Amino acid sequence: MGGLRTAESLRRFGYSGDITIVGGEKHLPYNRPPLSKDLLAQGKDFDAVAFPIKDSELKAEFILADPATSLSCHEKRIYLASGRNLEYDYLVAATGLRSRQMHFPNNLKLGRYNLRTFDDAKAIGAAATPEKKVVILGAGFIGLELAATLRTLGCSVAIVALEAIPLSPILGDDFGLAVQKRHEKEGVQFHLNRSVQDLIGDQRISGVLLSDGEILECDLLIEAVGSQTNTEWLEGNNLEMGNGVLTDNSLRAMRIDKSRVEDLFVVGDIARFPYLNIALPARRIEHWNIPVECGKRVGREISAIEGSESSSEFKQGEHFNPLPSFWSDQFSISILSYGEPKIADTISLLEGSLDSEFIFEYRREGSVVAVAGIGMRRKISALREEIRL
Amino acid sequence: MEKCQHYGQCVYEAPNIFQLNSEDKLEYIATADDAELNNVKEAADVCPMQAITIVQ
Numbered sequence: 001m002g003g004l005r006t007a008e009s010l011r012r013f014g015y016s017g018d019i020t021i022v023g024g025e026k027h028l029p030y031n032r033p034p035l036s037k038d039l040l041a042q043g044k045d046f047d048a049v050a051f052p053i054k055d056s057e058l059k060a061e062f063i064l065a066d067p068a069t070s071l072s073c074h075e076k077r078i079y080l081a082s083g084r085n086l087e088y089d090y091l092v093a094a095t096g097l098r099s100r101q102m103h104f105p106n107n108l109k110l111g112r113y114n115l116r117t118f119d120d121a122k123a124i125g126a127a128a129t130p131e132k133k134v135v136i137l138g139a140g141f142i143g144l145e146l147a148a149t150l151r152t153l154g155c156s157v158a159i160v161a162l163e164a165i166p167l168s169p170i171l172g173d174d175f176g177l178a179v180q181k182r183h184e185k186e187g188v189q190f191h192l193n194r195s196v197q198d199l200i201g202d203q204r205i206s207g208v209l210l211s212d213g214e215i216l217e218c219d220l221l222i223e224a225v226g227s228q229t230n231t232e233w234l235e236g237n238n239l240e241m242g243n244g245v246l247t248d249n250s251l252r253a254m255r256i257d258k259s260r261v262e263d264l265f266v267v268g269d270i271a272r273f274p275y276l277n278i279a280l281p282a283r284r285i286e287h288w289n290i291p292v293e294c295g296k297r298v299g300r301e302i303s304a305i306e307g308s309e310s311s312s313e314f315k316q317g318e319h320f321n322p323l324p325s326f327w328s329d330q331f332s333i334s335i336l337s338y339g340e341p342k343i344a345d346t347i348s349l350l351e352g353s354l355d356s357e358f359i360f361e362y363r364r365e366g367s368v369v370a371v372a373g374i375g376m377r378r379k380i381s382a383l384r385e386e387i388r389l
Numbered sequence: 390m391e392k393c394q395h396y397g398q399c400v401y402e403a404p405n406i407f408q409l410n411s412e413d414k415l416e417y418i419a420t421a422d423d424a425e426l427n428n429v430k431e432a433a434d435v436c437p438m439q440a441i442t443i444v445q
Contacts, residue, residue, distance in 0.1 A: 005434065033437045038392075051439065288437055289398070296434070327396045327437060336396065377397050378409040384401070 002094030002268035002291030009299020014308030024067030035121040094267040097227035111205035130154030138224035139166035148330035267294040293322035339370030392440035399432035
């Protein structure tokens with residue numbers, strides 16, 4: 001998505017050079033949020049999630065199922081898994097994330113799933129027939145959304161997570177408890193403060209052993225324990241990596257020696273970009289709207305360098321400062337958040353009550369860094385103006 | 390409106406076209422001036438459900 005949005009922005013701002021979009025998956029760009037919800041629940045096919053692409057406007061070449069394996073910034077060339085290589089004037093790194101995989105002593109493969117790609121969602125959808133016993137490892141957004149979708153499909157669902165309260169590291173204890181209670185009311189079981197110690201079964205999973213010795217029956221184990229950046233292909237270029245790629249204020253990659261790479265931009269989940277107003281180190285943000293905003297900006301920036309974008313309202317190199325946003329639907333719960341709640345030092349209930357709809361406000365050193373709630377979308381949206389990041 | 394989940398992300402990009410009503414449901418004007426086209430394109434881009442289709 002980040003790559004597609006960059007290409008669209010390049011064309012919109014008049015860039016007339018060639019554009020090649022390289023991807024590791026066999027599919028054209030598609031939208032991931034429905035994977036854990038509608039796609040699973042309604043068994044839809046790829047067309048339901050594919051992004052519309054206007055070939056006549058985009059004029060881009062797609063190379064699919066052929067991931068980049070290495071880069072030489074010096075030669076301005078990328079190398080692909082097939083052995084092919086491509087020279088560039090500008091390179092946009094938008095390779096995103098992959099699911100983190102657990103490793104167990106009895107490291108069975110059959111019956112284990114992740115959710116990141118379209119193919120992942122189809123595999124879960126095919127396996128998760130009613131009455132199946134599903135164990136979800138992780139109580140973040142993907143884990144909770146899957147729990148709700150699979151419960152609605154008639155599976156029995158247990159969540160195992162290290163934290164004491166789901167979502168509390170992101171949204172705080174009170175918010176997380178409110179979400180947990182509603183899941184419990186719908187029949188989702190929580191096994192918190194625990195991890196999965198080992199898998200039980202011969203070839204195919206039949207159960208999981210928890211860290212406190214309890215054994216849960218299990219037909220499907222879904223690991224929703226976070227993700228890793230797809231950045232190995234960028235190594236060997238003295239870039240400031242470690243956690244994604246550090247960028248300057250306008251999403252150009254930074255080297256270890258603090259110089260910037262003028263022709264390498266980083267977009268989306270892998271970009272670790274600096275705050276404008278907050279005295280914290282640069283951060284990555286894994287929300288859906290970030291690749292959209294990054295792509296728009298980078299396409300415009302390159303068009304400006306090339307001279308096709310000369311509008312007075314755009315300043316080259318201006319500090320990129322998007323408003324992160326996320327949303328999540330679980331049963332009848334609709335969560336909406338603007339800003340970065342997890343950097344807050346003070347959380348207060350602004351409106352509503354915890355057993356129905358509510359809004360929390362998140363402040364850091366006195367200023368608002370996020371607003372988030374269940375329901376009350378119009379009010380939450382209106383409060384986004386208060387946020388400073 | 391089948392795909393729309395009423396997240397309201399579009400409202401910020403094209404407030405003259407999209408609004409959340411008092412029940413937090415999305416309402417929109419189905420025909421827009423050309424002057425709004427860029428805003429509506431932005432709104433379509435930021436829709437998490439990709440529910441906005443522009444017919445010119």
